[in-house]
Amino acid sequence: MLFQSVLHAALLATFAASLPTSQYGDDQSPLLLNAKPSSRKLTGNFLHITDLHPDPFYVTGSDPSQACHHGHGSAGPLGAEKTDCDSPIPLVNATFDWLAHNLADKIDFVIWTGDSARHDNDDRHFPRNKSQVLSQNRLLVEKFREVWGKEGAEGANGEFKIPIVPNLGNNDILPHNIFAAGPNSWTHDYLQIWKRLIPEPQRHSFARGGWYFVEVVPNRLAVFSLNTLYFFGNNYLVDGCDDKDEPGYEQFEWLRVQLQMLRERGVKAILTGHVPPARNEEKEMWTDSCWMKYALWLQQYRDVIIGSAWGHMNVEHFFLQDFNEIVWETDADTSVDEDDLSELQDVTQVSSATELRRRSSSDDLEAQVKPPNYLNALREQWSALPSSPAPISNPSKHSRKTPEDRYQDAIGGEHAERFAMSFVSASVVPNFYPTLRLFKYNITGLEDASVQTAEDMLSSASPGKNVDSSHLENWNDIDAQVQLQEADAAKKKKHKKKHKPHKGKKLKPRFPIPAPPSSTSPPGPAYSQQALSWLGYTQLFANLTHIKRNLSEPRRLREFQFEAEYNTLDDDDVYGLSPTEGDGVHGGITVRNLLELAGRIGSYHPEKNDLLESELPESDEQTGDSTQDGEGSDDEADEDEEDSDEESDNEDDIAISKKKKSKKGKKDKKHKRKKQRRKIINKTWYAFVDRALVGTVPAEELHKEFGQVIKDRD
Numbered sequence: 001m002l003f004q005s006v007l008h009a010a011l012l013a014t015f016a017a018s019l020p021t022s023q024y025g026d027d028q029s030p031l032l033l034n035a036k037p038s039s040r041k042l043t044g045n046f047l048h049i050t051d052l053h054p055d056p057f058y059v060t061g062s063d064p065s066q067a068c069h070h071g072h073g074s075a076g077p078l079g080a081e082k083t084d085c086d087s088p089i090p091l092v093n094a095t096f097d098w099l100a101h102n103l104a105d106k107i108d109f110v111i112w113t114g115d116s117a118r119h120d121n122d123d124r125h126f127p128r129n130k131s132q133v134l135s136q137n138r139l140l141v142e143k144f145r146e147v148w149g150k151e152g153a154e155g156a157n158g159e160f161k162i163p164i165v166p167n168l169g170n171n172d173i174l175p176h177n178i179f180a181a182g183p184n185s186w187t188h189d190y191l192q193i194w195k196r197l198i199p200e201p202q203r204h205s206f207a208r209g210g211w212y213f214v215e216v217v218p219n220r221l222a223v224f225s226l227n228t229l230y231f232f233g234n235n236y237l238v239d240g241c242d243d244k245d246e247p248g249y250e251q252f253e254w255l256r257v258q259l260q261m262l263r264e265r266g267v268k269a270i271l272t273g274h275v276p277p278a279r280n281e282e283k284e285m286w287t288d289s290c291w292m293k294y295a296l297w298l299q300q301y302r303d304v305i306i307g308s309a310w311g312h313m314n315v316e317h318f319f320l321q322d323f324n325e326i327v328w329e330t331d332a333d334t335s336v337d338e339d340d341l342s343e344l345q346d347v348t349q350v351s352s353a354t355e356l357r358r359r360s361s362s363d364d365l366e367a368q369v370k371p372p373n374y375l376n377a378l379r380e381q382w383s384a385l386p387s388s389p390a391p392i393s394n395p396s397k398h399s400r401k402t403p404e405d406r407y408q409d410a411i412g413g414e415h416a417e418r419f420a421m422s423f424v425s426a427s428v429v430p431n432f433y434p435t436l437r438l439f440k441y442n443i444t445g446l447e448d449a450s451v452q453t454a455e456d457m458l459s460s461a462s463p464g465k466n467v468d469s470s471h472l473e474n475w476n477d478i479d480a481q482v483q484l485q486e487a488d489a490a491k492k493k494k495h496k497k498k499h500k501p502h503k504g505k506k507l508k509p510r511f512p513i514p515a516p517p518s519s520t521s522p523p524g525p526a527y528s529q530q531a532l533s534w535l536g537y538t539q540l541f542a543n544l545t546h547i548k549r550n551l552s553e554p555r556r557l558r559e560f561q562f563e564a565e566y567n568t569l570d571d572d573d574v575y576g577l578s579p580t581e582g583d584g585v586h587g588g589i590t591v592r593n594l595l596e597l598a599g600r601i602g603s604y605h606p607e608k609n610d611l612l613e614s615e616l617p618e619s620d621e622q623t624g625d626s627t628q629d630g631e632g633s634d635d636e637a638d639e640d641e642e643d644s645d646e647e648s649d650n651e652d653d654i655a656i657s658k659k660k661k662s663k664k665g666k667k668d669k670k671h672k673r674k675k676q677r678r679k680i681i682n683k684t685w686y687a688f689v690d691r692a693l694v695g696t697v698p699a700e701e702l703h704k705e706f707g708q709v710i711k712d713r714d
Contacts, residue, residue: 040108040161040451042217044443044535047103048111049436050274050311051427052095053171054136055086055118057126067122078560079430081544082696086118087429089139094560095428095436095542096143102562103438104147108451109162109216111223113311113425114169114274116140120176130174130189137172137193159455163216164197167225169274169312170232179229180237181247182209199454205254209247213258213269218452221268221532224258227251228273228310231290240289242510249511252293256514259301263517268525268532269305276310276424278319282370282377285312292326293511298420299323300514303524306441307534307589308422315371316426316435316539317692319378320419320591320598323412372705375689379706382602385595386410415527416592426541432694436540436562440569442525442533442588527591534589535579538567541694565695574687600684604708612683678707 055068063071068085075083079091117136120128150159170177173186187207191198194206202212210227230238230248241248262269277294278285286294298305298321389403401409412418426435443449517524525533540562547560568577568589575597579588587593600610680686680703689706690697697705 042108042443042446042449042451043106044440045103045107046109046111046216046439046441047099047107047436048113048309048423048425048439049428050113050425051115051169051314051429052092052140053086053115053118053427053429054089054092054139056089056132056136057118057122058086058088060088069122069125076544076548078542078547079434079544081430081433084119084121084431086121087434091428091430091434092140092143095434095562096147098542098560098562099436100147107162107438109214109223110144110148110164111270111272111309112140112144112164112166113272113309114167115171115311115427115429116166116169117172119171120174128174133172133174134189134193137190141166141193141197159196160453162451163214163223163453165214165216165223165225165272166194166197167272167274167311168210168227168229170229170234173229177229177232177234178237179210179227179235181230183207186210197454209251209254211251211254214454215267215452217446217449219265219267220446220449221270222258222262223270223272224255226255226271226273228275228286231277231286231294232275233285233287240287241293242289244511248287248290252290252297253512255297256512259297259304260515263301263304267304269301271305271308273308273310275312276319276422277321278313278374278424279325280319280374280377280381282374295321295323295326295420296509297514299326300516302417302420302526303517303521305420306525306532308420310422310424311427313374313424314427314429314431315374315692316424316437316694317375317378317688318421318423318594318598320421320595323418323420371693375692376706379602379685382598383604385599385602387599388596411592411595414592415523415590416595417523417527419591419595421526421589421591421594423537426539426692426694430544432696433544434542434562435565435694438538438540440535440537442529442531442535445531529579529586529588529590536567536569536577536588538569539565539691541565566691574684597684601682601688602685603682606682606684610682610684612681612686677710678705679703679710680707681710 058068058075059070060075060077061072062068062075063073064075064080064083064085065071065073068075068080068083068088074080075085075088077088077090078094079085079088117133118128144164145160148161148164150161168179168186168190172190173179179186187210190210191203191207195203197214198206198212199214202214206212209230211225213222213224215222227247229235230246230251231241238246238248240246241252243249259269275285277291279291284291386407389407408414410418423437425437426432428434428436522528525531529535542560542562566572568575570578570580572578577587577589577593577597600606603610680689685706686702689702693702
């Protein structure tokens with residue numbers, strides 16, 4: 001889509017006088033060389049918290065089908081688990097009380113990935129307004145201060161003991177999803193709300209576009225907060241990352257320069273944001289040009305970037321970026337066709353904030369992630385990953401390469417440097433159960449290091465680089481933008497040029513390509529266990545169904561607690577990501593380990609150790625029979641309509657191995673097929689989907705939604 005590229009040139013021109021000089025030019029010098037470290041020593045843990053969605057209009061005992069605002073129903077005092085209701089304030093309070101009593105002194109920093117205001121889910125009775133959105137964000141800053149504020153730190157000027165790294169979510173603005181190029185009133189307001197969390201040298205970057213970073217461990221580790229609203233496909237006011245006029249383009253240029261400076265200083269980085277770069281047949285969250293550029297940045301800075309953490313989707317999972325998917329032809333053709341012009345004309349007719357809100361809400365409903373569809377598509381994607389080879393006892397004398405050699409060629413070398421890793425945490429808002437994630441990272445050699453808060457970071461920037469955006473306080477974002485859009489779009493449409501790609505010729509990217517790691521550089525912390533590598537994580541959840549039973553009396557509210565759903569560090573024999581696996585050097589969360597886990601999850605032919613034996617039908621265990629979708633059946637009339645539909649979409653589903661089937665031969669023909677049903681036979685896949693949904697879905701339903709087709713026999 002090309003029409004958005006005309007929408008914000010006028011906005012940038014309007015505020016050109018207030019902008020600082022280039023934020024990503026080659027002459028920019030590092031801003032974080034001077035630091036005043038805290039005396040707080042590292043613990044080797046950090047917390048990821050996301051999507052709290054506090055709702056002051058929540059009513060206990062109300063109807064979840066009415067947003068838990070009205071009617072009579074099952075809405076509990078601490079939330080309506082497994083519904084679309086937002087978080088009641090008591091749940092927010094209970095969560096931070098638990099953090100204060102259990103993790104306050106055990107973590108080094110917090111990644112807070114946005115959506116800190118309620119959804120726009122009750123426009124009739126409680127329409128959202130800007131004051132509400134900002135006040136709910138202020139509430140959460142105060143909750144963080146209650147847990148990690150310095151003694152006597154009260155109010156907006158209170159300082160923090162550890163770094164808290166906040167991020168803008170798509171529901172932290174109004175209308176949701178819609179965010180214009182900055183500076184704008186939202187960047188101004190959040191700069192005021194988060195002024196004790198954003199380092200002074202980074203405030204000009206945040207004012208300009210909502211992106212910044214915090215060097216949480218001085219001279220060793222930085223956490224980047226990216227403004228993913230400029231990458232998000234549902235944001236009408238921007239158009240990807242390919243055009244120099246786009247804020248997404250500028251953000252990547254800023255990121256390129258910052259990562260290069262960190263590389264030169266030997267500092268590593270974690271990338272965070274709200275909307276994740278999820279990409280499979282079912283869901284693509286980012287525009288194509290932004291995803292391609294992001295994957296390229298991960299590839300070129302793989303010696304610097306440790307990993308990334310995201311929110312938004314509410315479904316706990318991970319995914320991989322495959323650098324083989326980086327192509328540029330898709331962005332080369334910038335010609336305008338009739339569909340582009342039609343959409344351009346349509347958007348320039350938007351005349352009010354109400355209409356933009358309506359369109360945004362409509363698109364949001366269409367874009368909602370359906371966990372079964374999305375996770376099944378992710379598994380299908382992973383089923384095509386290169387397979388880890390089994391040892392061969394008698395290798396051919398004429399073979400120049402072993403299976404391991406060929407496997408390494410396919411995955412980008414010994415450390416799988418063809419890929420990068422991303423983690424999405426489930427939410428505090430109880431669409432399933434309230435969830436937190438506690439990461440453990442390697443602090444070998446950093447025992448004497450300390451954390452650094454935003455207040456500890458001293459500015460080395462020259463005077464005048466901070467943006468004075470006070471003149472934006474009363475700006476009505478949408479109405480002002482629409483007037484400019486209509487005039488600007490009409491002007492630019494007349495002068496739109498067509499650029500056609502040369503057929504048969506691969507076009508080069510039209511932007512500076514980041515430098516790759518030095519040929520002598522060792523693999524980065526994402527690929528080989530070393531200082532700052534991720535060792536593992538503990539997934540924490542609050543079982544509201546169980547807690548609700550213990551809350552018949554108000555005095556028992558203290559029964560609320562988070563407990564470990566699972567952890568990858570020492571007792572998870574399903575994922576096998578323990579840092580002590582094997583020789584202790586190649587364990588933990590590395591890209592290769594995660595790649596091999598993804599391959600096991602995606603396998604429709606699981607190895608014996610990955611078979612969910614207890615879930616196999618007895619007849620299948622006895623016969624070892626294997627059938628694929630699409631095969632005929634004498635009793636197809638007995639199948640459910642739903643089973644039939646699911647069968648047609650899963651041509652690769654099989655039961656066990658074909659090897660056993662061939663041995664049975666004629667004996668199997670004597671068995672009549674009754675019907676087809678779905679069963680999960682891969683225990684790693686079973687664990688993955690069960691954990692993605694925070695254990696809220698009964699086993700029978702998991703098998704129905706995520707199983708393979710199994711044919712019963714007489």
